Amino acid sequence: MVIARIDPGSDRRWQTFVENRPDAGIFHTSAWLEALRQTYGYEPVVYAATDRNGLVNGVPFCLIHSRLTGRRLVSLPFSDHCQPLASPEELHVLLAAVKDDATENNCKYVETRPLTPYESGITTAAELTQSHDAVIHRLELHRSRDDVFRGFQKDCIRRKISRSEREQLRYEEGRSEELLQKFYRLLLLTRRRHQLPPQPLLWFRNLIGCLGEKLKIRVASSKDGIPIASIITLSFKDVVTYKYGCSDPRFNALGGMVFLIWRTVQEALNEGAAELDLGRSDHHTPGLIAFKDHWGARRYRLTYYTYPARSGGPANAGLFMAAGKRLVAAIPDPLFTRLGGLLYRHVG
Structure with a gap:
């Protein structure tokens, strides 16, 4: 399987694939990725296999450059989850390509945020480590209003x-x-x-x-x-x-x-x-x-994974929030609204 790296903003094959893939969600869309690019300067890239009919599978990432938190590949920043749109066998090949690019780009780490936890075979083969654990709530609506x-x-x-x-x-x-x-x-x-x-x-x-x-x-x-x-x-x-x-x-x-x-x-x-x-x-x-x-x-378990091993949540979020609290307590109101613009791009 040959892996392509495509720009989801200019290559319409990605959005077409997302529209037709039953397990794709709002965070996979080209529009969401474009908002991340416009706001924070991240570089969206999709790792995908292709055939003559289009894309076979795919996982979107953002390449983040930060002097504060380092360079990294994240799927996806400021997104609660981003399920890889690939079978377990395909995902292993896709993640191998991602890891190669991370090494070539001197990234500190790769992070994925799937909607459902990976099987142990995937984490072992891809050398992934659990880095953050949370929960997600999903309300099923296949019922009457009264139910x-x-x-x-x-x-x-x-x-x-x-x-x-x-x-x-x-x-x-x-x-x-x-x-x-x-x-x-x-x-x-x-x-x-x-x-x-x-x-x-x-x-x-x-x-x-x-x-x-x-x-x-x-x-x-x-x-x-x-x-x-x-x-x-x-x-x-x-x-x-x-x-x-x-x-x-x-x-x-x-x-x-x-x-x-x-x-x-x-x-x-x-x-x-x-x-x-x-x-x-x-x-x-x-x-x-x-x-x-x-x-x-x-309530479902939500687990994020990184390569190589690290802990502490997305982009050292604990350290960021601690620093943010100190600043919030000290700065006057006019500067408060500017604080997020200065800090958020470093913690996606």
């Missing part, structure tokens, strides 16, 4: 849905600059509260520009018109992905986040979606894990 609703935890979810209805919360969705600004103001509140640097506004603008109708900003406002919660969801094929969420803590009792996710679930059901991907949760966030459990979503 899905009955799966919600009574006190934490169903009662909050009722409360949000009594409060007459207002709902908006779209991709306008006005909605983006509402989302981003709430994001800054949330990141400041958690003492974490915010993602750059440019990232969200590029996601909107690249993904188009596959992305929705959803905003909940009080009956007085005050934005209280917002989420960003992504849609591809029959899967809806909850990617970002934020809120104003002064209004948490109104149930804005629950209101938005419930609206998303109902819309997904109406459109025939098979699944709501509630995203990755790290083990040090038990509250977030419990919140997703309460929706009746199934």
